[in-house]
Amino acid sequence: MLRFMRLGPVGAERPAVLDDEGVLHDLSSLTDDIDGAFLASGGLETAARALAADDLPVLDDPADGSRLRIGAPIARPTAVICIGMNYAAHAAESGSAPPTRTVIFFKHPNTVVGPFDDVLIPPGSAKTDWEVELAVVIGTRARYLASPADALAHIAGFAVSNDVSEREYQLELSGGQWSKGKCSETFNPLGPWLVRASELSDGSGLKLRSFVNAEPRQASTTSDLIFDVAQIIFELSQYMVLEPGDLINTGTPEGVALSGRFPYLAPGDIVECEIDGLGRQRQVIKPGQL
Template structure:
């Protein structure tokens, strides 16, 4: 089962895709795929409605060739990101692997659909791609004690592109990274939210990215410095994560910051994929 949202920006309709790819209207179960839905046992209710045949078919493949595919979750209350969480990426950034998670924030309004255009900011010369495993919360995470408790707070997983402007992030930052992370359209998400119960092991997923059809990143979530459970546990000691919040868990090596590839320009195309979670694609436009 996969959750998705179809329709114009701001007017997306909640849907669910069955294992055979058929897309169904989830409106009888919920008005949207948001924190309230996830916290209210929404995934179980959607699964039951699907099994009972209570939902009508949507005549759309949900792959971007029909209706617009929106972010699979409504705008989250918070987007929390983890920096340098793959040792090889830390190395290509000129740093040693972190001893504790590095945390920064993206503005929630950066979240867009998986096939929406990404805008190169005005004055940008160093716009970069980052394929990441996105973790969506399904219950509050506050002062947790164990990794098991942390993983129990996860509603599902999603492909996330933590688009970055490196000059804004590192040269104009004033010591923080968020200037290079919060430009509009800088967090394409989706195409689907896959429930945590349908992902056997979040630390065994292949991540890949391409620019203009050429390979860039090819790694596995097994190479994370801090795993999903460790991250949620750690974050819960410093802030409260709410249902519907998004955690971007870091990117592997193979970004333009490495110096091995050119930065993005208007007209380029990014593709990102995570095993079992789907594939997304964006064209670069000018902001």
């Protein structure tokens, strides 16, 4: 399984790929970044062929990020589109019935940060929450798709996402929509890597988990999605044009602080999110500064 990554300081990440043997290779000869243009051109498959031909140099950097920071595996997307209440148990713990149509909201693209970057609690916030989610990255433009069967061909790959949320902003101060509680800085850690859709098919059957201070919080499988990945992309394409590099967060399972079973996040807490085959991310929670 090839794992596509971006390494280096914020704003100066370099593209790389981790091969099946755990060796990191430089993608700079193929692209300046893992962005929409690279994905739309079939760049992931081009990189796979170059790797098979031994045409990509080895990067002298450990893949655990001990020397270079690991950034989000895609450059800043043009859109971050989120699906709400897409696991029945999470809808129940939120006090809602499972939706019969997709619930859609947006995050600002600048919320996307690296998988090991700090998450900053907004000043005065008391209800910052975690949400492990399967992230879908669009590879080719999708508009007015005829059926869900057409959707999977438009996916570049999958990643781990933490849809961090401020619940007071989202629900009590929302004015009827959720984005206020979703758009604070650092509120979308992504990665550590991107895996091609060709290696994970439709993204079903993947176990996803979250932990706070090493204590289990969420544990489910993407097979429990109310609206699966193909259905999500199909429906979104009826309302908007999906562009290469766009990020879709597909929803979170039960086990968040909103349930009342766990405390909300506080400075010093450590959140970890993982999905089988897509890696594990870890954030230290810190106070945001005015």
